[in-house]
Amino acid sequence: xxxxxxxxxxxxxxxxxxxxxxxxxxxxxxxxxxxxxxxxxxxxxxxxxxxxxxxxxxxxxxxxxxxxxxxxxxxxxxxxxxxxxxxxxxxxxxxxxxxxxxxxxxxxxxxxxxxxxxxxxxxxxxxxxxxxxxxxxxxxxxxxxxxxxxxxxxxxxxxxxxxxxxxxxxxxxxxxxxxxxxxxxxxxxxxxxxxxxxxxxxxxxxxxxxxxxxxxxxxxxxxxxxxxxxxxxxxxxxxxxxxxxxxxxxxxxxxxxxxxxxxxxxxxxxxxxxxxxxxxxxxxxxxxxxxxxxxxxxxxxxxxxxxxxxxxxxxxxxxxxxxxxxxxxxxxxxxxxxxxxxxxxxxxxxxxxxxxxxxxxxxxxxxxxxxxxxxxxxxxxxxxxxxxxxxxxxxxxxxxxxxxxxxxxxxxxxxxxxxxxxxxxxxxxxxxxxxxxxxxxxxxxxxxxxxxxxxxxxxxxxxxxxxxxxxxxxxxxxxxxxx
Amino acid sequence: xxxxxxxxxxxxxxxxxxxxxxxxxxxxxxxxxxxxxxxxxxxxxxxxxxxxxxxxxxxxxxxxxxxxxxxxxxxxxxxxxxxxxxxxxxxxxxxxxxxxxxxxxxxxxxxxxxxxxxxxxxxxxxxxxxxxxxxxxxxxxxxxxxxxxxxxxxxxxxxxxxxxxxxxxxxxxxxxxxxxxxxxxxxxxxxxxxxxxxxxxxxxxxxxxxxxxxxxxxxxxxxxxxxxxxxxxxxxxxxxxxxxxxxxxxxxxxxxxxxxxxxxxxxxxxxxxxxxxxxxxxxxxxxxxxxxxxxxxxxxxxxxxxxxxxxxxxxxxxx
Numbered sequence: 001x002x003x004x005x006x007x008x009x010x011x012x013x014x015x016x017x018x019x020x021x022x023x024x025x026x027x028x029x030x031x032x033x034x035x036x037x038x039x040x041x042x043x044x045x046x047x048x049x050x051x052x053x054x055x056x057x058x059x060x061x062x063x064x065x066x067x068x069x070x071x072x073x074x075x076x077x078x079x080x081x082x083x084x085x086x087x088x089x090x091x092x093x094x095x096x097x098x099x100x101x102x103x104x105x106x107x108x109x110x111x112x113x114x115x116x117x118x119x120x121x122x123x124x125x126x127x128x129x130x131x132x133x134x135x136x137x138x139x140x141x142x143x144x145x146x147x148x149x150x151x152x153x154x155x156x157x158x159x160x161x162x163x164x165x166x167x168x169x170x171x172x173x174x175x176x177x178x179x180x181x182x183x184x185x186x187x188x189x190x191x192x193x194x195x196x197x198x199x200x201x202x203x204x205x206x207x208x209x210x211x212x213x214x215x216x217x218x219x220x221x222x223x224x225x226x227x228x229x230x231x232x233x234x235x236x237x238x239x240x241x242x243x244x245x246x247x248x249x250x251x252x253x254x255x256x257x258x259x260x261x262x263x264x265x266x267x268x269x270x271x272x273x274x275x276x277x278x279x280x281x282x283x284x285x286x287x288x289x290x291x292x293x294x295x296x297x298x299x300x301x302x303x304x305x306x307x308x309x310x311x312x313x314x315x316x317x318x319x320x321x322x323x324x325x326x327x328x329x330x331x332x333x334x335x336x337x338x339x340x341x342x343x344x345x346x347x348x349x350x351x352x353x354x355x356x357x358x359x360x361x362x363x364x365x366x367x368x369x370x371x372x373x374x375x376x377x378x379x380x381x382x383x384x385x386x387x388x389x390x391x392x393x394x395x396x397x398x399x400x401x402x403x404x405x406x407x408x409x410x411x412x413x414x415x416x417x418x419x420x421x422x423x424x425x426x427x428x429x430x431x432x433x434x435x436x437x438x439x440x441x442x443x444x445x446x447x448x449x450x451x452x453x454x455x456x457x458x459x460x461x462x463x464x465x466x467x468x469x470x471x472x473x474x475x476x477x478x479x480x481x482x483x
Numbered sequence: 484x485x486x487x488x489x490x491x492x493x494x495x496x497x498x499x500x501x502x503x504x505x506x507x508x509x510x511x512x513x514x515x516x517x518x519x520x521x522x523x524x525x526x527x528x529x530x531x532x533x534x535x536x537x538x539x540x541x542x543x544x545x546x547x548x549x550x551x552x553x554x555x556x557x558x559x560x561x562x563x564x565x566x567x568x569x570x571x572x573x574x575x576x577x578x579x580x581x582x583x584x585x586x587x588x589x590x591x592x593x594x595x596x597x598x599x600x601x602x603x604x605x606x607x608x609x610x611x612x613x614x615x616x617x618x619x620x621x622x623x624x625x626x627x628x629x630x631x632x633x634x635x636x637x638x639x640x641x642x643x644x645x646x647x648x649x650x651x652x653x654x655x656x657x658x659x660x661x662x663x664x665x666x667x668x669x670x671x672x673x674x675x676x677x678x679x680x681x682x683x684x685x686x687x688x689x690x691x692x693x694x695x696x697x698x699x700x701x702x703x704x705x706x707x708x709x710x711x712x713x714x715x716x717x718x719x720x721x722x723x724x725x726x727x728x729x730x731x732x733x734x735x736x737x738x739x740x741x742x743x744x745x746x747x748x749x750x751x752x753x754x755x756x757x758x759x760x761x762x763x764x765x766x767x768x769x770x771x772x773x774x775x776x777x778x779x780x781x782x783x784x785x786x787x788x789x790x791x792x793x794x795x796x797x798x799x800x801x802x
Binding site: 001002003004005006007008114118269270271272273274277278317326327423443444 | 513514515516518519520522523529530531532533534535536537539540543722753754757758762765766
């Protein structure tokens with residue numbers, strides 16, 4: 001008997017959008033100096049949601065100067081306890097406005113409402129709550145007795161988790177006493193601008209948070225700005241590399257959270273049904289637009305057939321479509337450019353001789369879509385096993401022994417995350433000691449928590465965000481602080 | 484001797500030979516990660532079922548209910564009213580189908596049989612020293628025969644959990660086989676009492692053990708132990724019947740019982756079935772609810788779908 005779920009659309013009528021947004025500088029929305037604007041498009045419907053200002057060099061100048069003024073005059077002088085109060089207030093407002101933020105995130109980004117509602121926005125609030133708690137306890141963070149703030153942080157964030165990445169950047173920066181100028185990705189500015197309104201609602205002192213919208217050029221202007229003391233970037237390895245070059249020789253502190261090609265390792269004694277869920281969650285969560293996605297599946301050969309059969313069956317139940325339908329599992333690809341990149345890499349995979357498979361799944365006519373895809377017969381030499389695709393595309397490889405699993409898992413220029421699936425506790429520790437990845441998940445994947453540090457090895461970047469470790473990125477500690 | 488044709492075909496003929504071969508097999512099944520299994524069940528519980536899908540999901544469970552009364556104070560009078568409800572759950576709306584079965588103690592089977600004559604509603608009887616199962620095999624078989632002689636169409640037996648915990652798997656296997664033999668063509672549901680088994684690994688092993696021994700259905704609970712049916716336990720059992728059919732070609736049904744009280748609960752179970760074992764199980768022949776108060780909530784929600792209004796509980800018969 002067929003049980004087809006009827007459409008269950010999330011109402012959107014309580015999300016009011018202005019036709020046009022300015023830059024958020026000094027606690028107010030201001031027009032960009034040269035008046036340039038670009039359109040923010042919903043990737044699921046291709047409809048224009050709003051126009052957004054494009055910040056030029058003068059606008060960035062003004063934002064940095066405003067942030068400096070707010071730092072000197074107000075924020076750096078405020079006791080931690082008071083900074084914490086503002087952050088707690090912001091966290092509470094985010095929790096109160098969670099539904100509105102989730103809907104807006106799904107509209108603008110294309111991710112399923114189930115994820116923005118159940119993962120993104122709760123984590124955003126959790127991050128602000130977490131760092132709010134640190135604001136008055138910094139002398140007890142194990143970073144010296146008087147860790148000091150840095151000044152103005154220039155922060156550039158990606159489009160895959162727009163508001164969550166904002167939280168990862170803004171919450172620790174503010175908790176540590178810095179002021180910020182943040183640039184959201186050009187395809188996903190709207191929740192950052194909504195966050196600006198939340199700052200107003202929380203009566204955060206003007207200039208403590210400034211948001212300059214724009215594309216790559218705006219970001220470049222911000223991170224190379226001489227008035228910025230700290231650069232924090234999450235995005236592609238290519239851009240990260242150019243940022244590292246541009247700040248070389250300056251005294252700017254830098255954290256980079258870049259790409260990944262994570263190995264998800266399934267041993268033959270794994271809980272197979274849950275491992276299949278973990279594979280699905282590892283690569284199809286957020287359409288695979290996840291820097292820590294488990295995009296390389298390493299399966300022990302003795303369970304290869306079982307795992308693959310289970311995976312294909314499970315992929316057949318994935319629901320691809322309208323991000324605002326509460327039953328959607330996989331939403332829209334964020335932009336036509338990204339869709340083209342995913343298509344291209346998939347063609348490369350086929351041309352290199354890997355076998356491509358997708359379940360039969362109807363895709364909507366409008367918008368940018370890509371079906372969940374798995375490549376088998378992949379070897380380490382294939383580009384789809386080495387390069388980040390940043391889409392719902394999984395490469396499956398096999399191994400025979402734990403040593404071989406480690407060798408293959410580590411055989412990548414990246415090192416952001418990894419997963420291990422086994423019922424054997426000792427093997428989890430054995431693997432975790434040897435995997436070169438910032439995060440190793442055991443019998444789970446893509447699980448994030450504000451108390452847990454996150455960051456990469458080598459081409460996945462440096463520095464840690466989240467947890468106590470995340471504080472170090474925004475503080476002058478020990479000798480740096482003159483102790 | 485112990486092997487049935489479908490097990491032999493699947494190469495499982497030898498695993499049932501002894502306690503140790505059963506142990507090797509059952510303990511060789513993939514483990515269940517508790518956190519991830521519960522997360523999966525919780526995720527599926529967020530499915531939003533609307534419009535036509537909701538109508539479907541409110542009507543199908545009515546036909547899947549084993550309307551149950553299993554109390555020491557059950558009388559023929561109580562059973563008669565329950566049977567009337569089972570035949571015609573909603574007197575004012577003849578479109579409402581009858582439930583799947585009425586489930587009673589063996590001594591009330593004949594009364595249920597009499598009340599349900601010609602209705603198509605099956606009589607299910609618990610047996611084998613329900614709910615604890617602490618009787619000899621001879622008594623268990625006799626108990627089963629009593630129920631069958633009185634006219635039961637289906638038998639709900641319990642497994643010996645003590646034997647399970649000390650690893651006497653072959654004893655459980657033999658008991659199920661003996662009861663199934665007594666049942667002949669009649670449907671045998673094997674109650675695992677998952678609330679006592681405690682871990683999902685145990686639930687998976689007990690599920691396979693019951694299926695290997697010939698169970699037509701595996702059922703979560705007696706309703707006498709808390710927790711009774713839960714979504715994650717049912718998830719693990721649905722995975723087991725799915726894998727068992729893949730391995731042997733034989734389809735086994737699943738019956739969560741106890742603690743399922745609202746239409747919302749029932750819809751969540753249907754989603755779980757749909758996305759775990761698949762649509763083949765979305766049929767009263769393969770999925771049942773052991774419940775009593777669930778029926779009225781389904782009727783109430785169903786009426787609301789048709790009329791747009793809730794009637795108070797007094798507008799639905801209490802039986």
